[in-house]
Amino acid sequence: MSHESPLEVVAHIIFLLAIILFVAKFAGEISERYLKIPPVLGELIAGILISPYLLGGIHWFNSKPIFEIFDDGHSVLPVEPQLFFIAQMAAVILLFEVGLETDRKKFFQYIKPASAVALGGVFLPFLLGFFATISLGFASFDSINELIPALFVGAIMTATSVGISARVLTDMGKLSSPEGVTVLAAAVVDDVLGIVILAVVVGISADGNVTLSSIVTILLKALGFWLGLMFVGSLLASRISKIIMWFNVQGATIAIVLALALLAAAVAEIYFGLAMIIGAYTMGLALSDTDLMHHVEKPMKSINDFLVPIFFVVIGMQVDFSAFGSDPDVSLSSAIIFTVVLTIFAVFSKMFGSGFPALFVGFTKKGSYRIALGMLPRGEVALIIAGIGLSAGIIDQTIFGASIVMTVITTIIAPILLKSAFKSGDGVKK
Numbered sequence: 001m002s003h004e005s006p007l008e009v010v011a012h013i014i015f016l017l018a019i020i021l022f023v024a025k026f027a028g029e030i031s032e033r034y035l036k037i038p039p040v041l042g043e044l045i046a047g048i049l050i051s052p053y054l055l056g057g058i059h060w061f062n063s064k065p066i067f068e069i070f071d072d073g074h075s076v077l078p079v080e081p082q083l084f085f086i087a088q089m090a091a092v093i094l095l096f097e098v099g100l101e102t103d104r105k106k107f108f109q110y111i112k113p114a115s116a117v118a119l120g121g122v123f124l125p126f127l128l129g130f131f132a133t134i135s136l137g138f139a140s141f142d143s144i145n146e147l148i149p150a151l152f153v154g155a156i157m158t159a160t161s162v163g164i165s166a167r168v169l170t171d172m173g174k175l176s177s178p179e180g181v182t183v184l185a186a187a188v189v190d191d192v193l194g195i196v197i198l199a200v201v202v203g204i205s206a207d208g209n210v211t212l213s214s215i216v217t218i219l220l221k222a223l224g225f226w227l228g229l230m231f232v233g234s235l236l237a238s239r240i241s242k243i244i245m246w247f248n249v250q251g252a253t254i255a256i257v258l259a260l261a262l263l264a265a266a267v268a269e270i271y272f273g274l275a276m277i278i279g280a281y282t283m284g285l286a287l288s289d290t291d292l293m294h295h296v297e298k299p300m301k302s303i304n305d306f307l308v309p310i311f312f313v314v315i316g317m318q319v320d321f322s323a324f325g326s327d328p329d330v331s332l333s334s335a336i337i338f339t340v341v342l343t344i345f346a347v348f349s350k351m352f353g354s355g356f357p358a359l360f361v362g363f364t365k366k367g368s369y370r371i372a373l374g375m376l377p378r379g380e381v382a383l384i385i386a387g388i389g390l391s392a393g394i395i396d397q398t399i400f401g402a403s404i405v406m407t408v409i410t411t412i413i414a415p416i417l418l419k420s421a422f423k424s425g426d427g428v429k430k
Contacts, residue, residue, distance in 0.1 A: 012080075013080055013082045013083060016066070016067065016079070016080065016083055017083060017086070017310070019050070019066065020050075020083070020309075020310055020313050020314070021306075021309065021310065023046045023050055023313065024042075024043045024046060024309035024310065024312070024313045025309060026046075027039075027042035027043055027045060027046035028040075028042045028043055028309060029042075030042055031043075031045075037415070037416055037419070038167070038168050038171055038415040038416070038419060039171070039309075040164060040167045040168060040171075040312050040415060041412055041415055041416070043309050043312035043313050043316065044312050044313075044315060044316040044408075044411060044412070045316060045412075046313055046316060047312065047313035047314060047315060047316020047317040047318075047319075048316040048317070048319050048408070049316075050066075050067065050313070050317065051067065051078050051316065051317035051318070051319065051320070052065060052067040052068055052069045052078050052079075052317070053069075053078070053319070053320045053321065053322055056317070057069075067079060067317070068080075070084075076387070078314070078317040078318050078320075079314055079317055083310075083314065084314065086307070086310055087310050087311045087313075087314035087315075088276065088311075089262075089307065090304075090307035090308050090310050090311035091163055091276070091277050091311045092261060092262060092265045092276050092277060092279075092280040093258065093261060093280070093300075093303060093304060093307055093308075094163060094166065094167070094277075094304055094307075094308045094311065095162065095163065095166065095277040095278075095280045095281040095284065096258075096261035096264075096265075096280040096281065096283060096284040097284060097300045097301075097304055098162075098166040098170065098175065098184065098281060098284065099280065099281040099282065099283065099284020099285035099286075099287075099288060100284035100285075100287060100288050100293050100296070100300070101170070101175055101176070101284075101288065101293070101297075102175065102176065102181060102184060102284070102285055102288055103176045103181065103288070103289070104234070104285055104286075104288045104289045105289070106176060106178070106181045107181050107184070107185055107285060109181075110178060110181050110182045110185055111185050112361065113182055113357075113358065113361030113362060113363070114181075114182045114183075114184075114185030114186040114188075114189060115185075115186070115189050116357040116358070116360070116361050117182060117183075117186040117354045117357055117358050117361075117371055117375065118186040118187075118188075118189035118190040118193065118354075118375075119189075119193070119357070120352075120353040120354055120356060120357040121158075121160065121186065121190055121349075121350055121353045121354035121375045122158045122190055122193045122194065122197070122353075123353065124349040124350075124352060124353030125154070125157035125158050125345075125346065125349035125350060125353060126154035126155070126157060126158050126197065127154070127349075128157065128345040128348070128349045129150075129153040129154040129155075129156065129157030129158075129342065129345065129346075129349075130150045130151065130153065130154040131150075132153070132338070132341050132342055132345050133149055133150035133153040133154075133338075133399070134147075134150050136334070136337065136338050136341065137334070138150070138153075138338060138396075138398070138399060139153075144204065148201065148204060148205045148394055149394060149395050149396075149399060151201045151204065152201055152205075152385075152389045152394050152395050152399075153342070153395070153399060153403070154197070154201075155194070155197045155198050155201050155385055156378070156382050156385050156386055156389070156403050157342075157345070157346055157349065157378075157382075158190070158193070158194045158197060159190075159194055159378045159379075159381035159382040159385060160186075160187050160190045160191070160194075160350075160375050160376075160377070160378070160381065161377045161378055161379025161381050161382070161411065162183075162184065162187035162188075162191070162277065162281070163277065163311070163312075163379060164377040164379045164411055164414065164415065165183055165184075165187070165374040165375070165377060165414070165415075165418070166184065167308070167312075168414075168415045168418050168419065169183070169184075169374070169418075172418075172419060172422055174422055177422075177427070178363070178367065178427060178428050179363070179367050179370040179371050179374065179422075179427045180374070182358070182363075182371055182374075183370075183371055183374030183375060184281075186354065186371070186374075186375060187374075187375070188226065188278060188281065188282075190375070191274070191275055191278050191381075192219070192222040192223060192226065192274070192278075194381070194385075196215060196218050196219050196222065198385060198388075199214075199215075199218045199273065200214075200215055200218075201394075202388070202392070202394075205392065205394050218273065221272045221273060222272060222273065222274055224272070225267075225268055225271075225272040225274055225279070225282075226274070226278070226282055229264065229279075229282045229283065229286060230282060230285065230286055232286075233282070233283065233285070233286020233287065234286060237286055237287055237288075237289070237290050238290055240260075240287065240290075240292075241287065241290040241291055241292035244256050244257065244292060245291065245292060245295060251299075253292070253295055253296060254296050254299040254300070254303075257287070257292065257296050257300075258303075260283055260287070261280045261283050261284065262280075263283075264279040264280055264282060264283035265277070265279040265280040265283075266279070267279060268280075268282075275381075315379060315383065318383050318387070319383075319404055319407075319408055320401075320404065321401070321404070321405075327396050327397045327398045330396075330398045334398075335398045335401065335402065338398065338399075338402050339401070339402040339405050339406065342402050342403070342406050343405065343406045343409050343410070346378070346406045346409075346410055347376065347409075347410060347413075350372060350375050350376045350410075351372040351373075351376065352372075354371060354372045354375040355368045355369060355371060355372030356368070358371045358372070362428060362429050363427055363428060363429065364425070364426060364427055364428065364429055366421070366425040366426065366427050367426075367427025367428055367429075368427075369421055370418065370421045370422060370427055371427075373414055373417050373418045373421055374414075374418060376410050376413070376414040376417075377410050377411040377414040377415070378406065378407040378410050378411060379407065379411045382403060382406070382407040383404070383407055386400050386403040386404065386407070
């Protein structure tokens, strides 16, 4: 594309976007109508199939592949950077809408149980991922450098994809249920803890050690942003709502609301080291329970119907199964065993680590099971962490491939089980 004119580049991106949209909607329709599974799964699987690693990388009719791997020496993407940008913006807008639709009073009502769920859902997965990597010979205690891969696998295991669970809960109309609110609140806490763990592991790999003060700084920045935005937002939400609704220009309300979401996302990522989706979710939560929510509900849904499927297709396009077992120093059987163990531990650690604490904070066995399933999918979060580890040379292709398989399996089974788990039974203790 280097010799193409700017308009030709734009036309090419529009062509790829059209393919992604068509494939996403077609796969979502097949999933929901015929397979009776959430549309998001169809979108994820469609992304895997049309990725440059599979069908998208084929030279059709002697022409160049439809989707090419973008590699500028610093980052590797399965799509053009412009499409990756659209996908990330879709994730931001999705989580902003989720925050906007969340009952704020109920959120704070369940923040304590959510913290217990998140702590268990981070601690146990990290430990099991760490010890699985060491016990199967992919890391050792011999030196810090040989221990780092185990620490990184532990970090990958702690991830929770709030986007996947939020989409499924929204589709089922369970977003404001006690279990739904707890999952979303726990995912926020999980993300803060996950960022601290990731930053610590990367710090250790960079210079061989990390100080307590740096860990505390990371934690305070993350908590400071979230608590600060929630506090200020809660105090000024009604005033902000009135100011925005003062505008009479057509489309002004939704445009300004989206601008606030994008601003919060950018500030969270750039200045506080938090994921953009957490910034957007927090802004949405701060503006929930206001008149503004009812004015932007319909246009937000239309925007998300267009953008969000792109996000999930692009997640699927990041999956490269060719990485599995490609390391010449590791036998295929060892790679398979490691992958199976890692996947089993990934499921068990979230189901038990997040589900068990829920039993002691007001939820029935049914409710605890639903919460555990909501915390199960690793999704894009694990893929991002694994990608950081691979590009930095911290983990090898075998660990990366095993992480991909684990991520795909947990991301696929969680929505299916979550949908059936909500069919009957009260999740809260009387």
